[in-house]
Amino acid sequence: MNTLNLKIDKDKCIKCAKCTNDCITSAIKQGDDGYPVEINPAYCISCQHCLMVCPVGALSIFDKDPSNSSKIENKVKEEDLFNLIQSRRSIRKFKDENVSKEDLNKLKQMLNYTPTGCNRRGLYFSFIEDRDVMEKFRNNVNKKMIKVLSNPFLSPFLSRYKTLLAPIKEGQDVIFRSCPHLVALSVSKDSPCRDIDPIIALSYFELYAYSLNIGTCWCGFAQGVLSKIPSLQKALNIPKTHKLSYVMLFGYPDIKYQRTQQPKPYTFYTVK
Ligand SMILES: Cc1cc2nc3c(=O)[nH]c(=O)nc-3n(C[C@H](O)[C@H](O)[C@H](O)COP(=O)(O)O)c2cc1C
Structure with missing residues (x-):
């Protein structure tokens, strides 16, 4: 520069x-x-x-x-933010409808503000924004999974997915949980903090989505499957310079939680 x-x-x-x-x-x-x-x-x-x-x-x-630039007024109340964090849950039941263009746009705008190591900003977001496109993607992945998992000579990694074969064959959407949308996040291979930048962005995504009444679910299954079967990434248009990091499912929830969970507290050690 x-x-x-x-x-x-x-x-x-x-x-x-x-x-x-x-x-x-x-x-x-x-x-x-x-x-x-x-x-x-x-x-x-x-x-x-x-x-x-x-x-x-x-x-x-x-x-x-x-x-x-927008004026910064520090208007978020501490208790509102804590309540948001306390009450969020993974959503695995979604309404069969698209998230509005307006909400999608808000989510995308927010992502521009997430921090990256050395401010490298090497993130690449692949959005599935229409449930018909999601249906095509889901069917493609599930079809491929049936083929791959039916092979008796599986890599140790893919063997872990063997238990998915029967439910997928029965038509259960165990990977994508019938979500209408997903965001797959890739990161530039030369980003200094490539392991953590995408996770920060998706953590922000999860909470901001929740504030818009949009439910999310981190999807380790999708991440594993798409990473190990790279041909499945084709539709995501990931640049050659980037590597798939993680996948998050999202959509309007078809479930409402009424009260917070009561998690077992962690150990917090005070260094002296
Ligand atoms: C990194 C990560 C990967 C996850 N992968 C999946 C997944 O593939 N499928 C799924 O249904 N839930 C997945 N989850 C959701 C966890 O099961 C869930 O966060 C955990 O049980 C706690 O529940 P809560 O998110 O509702 O608080 C994942 C969560 C994280 C943080």
Whole structure:
């Protein structure tokens, strides 16, 4: 990256240095005249902290106009967030209807804000947004699973799926739980935090979806099957530079939980 297109509105800038102090890579520093300047643009990780922290909206970077950012008002109540976390569950019963375009759009917009290591942002989301497309995908996977699992010489990994054969043959959707949608998340193979970035994004997805009355289920079965039988990934259009990480099923729930669970508490060790 040659330039950050750092632009300072000198009529607004109060030279408070909040932007340069919050730059973790010292890509920008205060110049002799007190205004921020690009020093090491190649070090910039594009995090936009400088744009966000400016108290007067005087700093533009990458041609982003600060007035296009939403105001941060910290309006989420702690008890609301805790209640959301307490009451979410894996959903395995879905209404036979598509999630609205509006809700899908909200979910996608939210994903743009999830953190990634070194701000690498190497995520690639494959969405199945229509239940007819999901039906085709599901049938394809289940047909292939019957073929693969009927082979007496299975790899140790696929042997673990042997118990799925009978229910799949009976027409039970043990992998996808009759969901109308899924999101399969892939990550760039050279992302420094490729094991964790997708999991963070899907954790955010799960909770935000729940706030929109959309149920989700992490799907280890789908992840395993799609990873071990790569031909099944074709419809997901995963770039060659990326690797499938995880799969989450989602849709409007056809079940309502009335009270929270009572989990066995973990051990929390206090280091002294
Ligand atoms: C990484 C992961 C993989 C999972 N894979 C599946 C799966 O393939 N199928 C399924 O029905 N549930 C799956 N689950 C759901 C778990 O069974 C569920 O989270 C756990 O029983 C706790 O229940 P709760 O999510 O309702 O709180 C998975 C959950 C996680 C976190």
